[in-house]
Amino acid sequence: QVQLVESGGGLVQAGGSLRLSCAASGRTFSGYAVGWFRQAPGKERDFVAVIRESGGTTYYADSVKGRFSISRDNAKNMVYLQMNSLKPEDTAVYYCAARAYTGTLYYTAGPYDHWGQGTQVTVSS
Numbered sequence: 654q655v656q657l658v659e660s661g662g663g664l665v666q667a668g669g670s671l672r673l674s675c676a677a678s679g680r681t682f683s684g685y686a687v688g689w690f691r692q693a694p695g696k697e698r699d700f701v702a703v704i705r706e707s708g709g710t711t712y713y714a715d716s717v718k719g720r721f722s723i724s725r726d727n728a729k730n731m732v733y734l735q736m737n738s739l740k741p742e743d744t745a746v747y748y749c750a751a752r753a754y755t756g757t758l759y760y761t762a763g764p765y766d767h768w769g770q771g772t773q774v775t776v777s778s
Contacts, residue, residue: 655679655751655767662747662772665739673734673772675749683707683727686754689734690762691745691774698748698762702734706754714760717743739776746771 661673675687688703702713702723711723722735732749750765759765 655682655685657749657751657767657769659747659749659769659772662774664775664777667739667741667776667778669739669776670735670737671739671774673736673747673749673774675732675734675769677730677732677751682730682751684753685751685767686758687723687725687732688750688752688759688765689723689732689747690750691743691747692771693745696745699745700760700762701747703758703760704732705758710758712758712760736774739774741776741778744774744776746773 656678658676684706689701690698691701692698700714704711704723704725708725720738725732748771749769751767752765
């Protein structure tokens with residue numbers, strides 16, 4: 654079992670930056686792909702970014718490409734989401750999720766087995 658805890662959310666003005674962290678504990682984390690998702694009030698939980706277990710491959714939603722960057726430090730059991738040039742439409746609860754990597758990266762929430770509790774990001778205009 655993998656336990657995930659997000660941190661780093663907060664209130665920021667449009668154009669600002671935040672770095673979210675996802676701390677993992679439990680089983681060996683280095684074998685898991687990790688995704689970031691977000692959910693605004695009344696909306697579906699949307700894919701943001703994903704990183705392979707090795708950190709060598711990443712993918713991003715078109716809405717965040719060029720502004721957000723996902724990275725990981727397996728020695729520290731940490732995954733990060735650097736968010737730059739934030740926009741009001743980025744406002745949401747952000748979740749990290751993990752799934753044992755089996756050769757496929759997933760861009761939807763369903764396949765992920767482990768989830769954190771979420772961290773609120775609010776971008777003011």
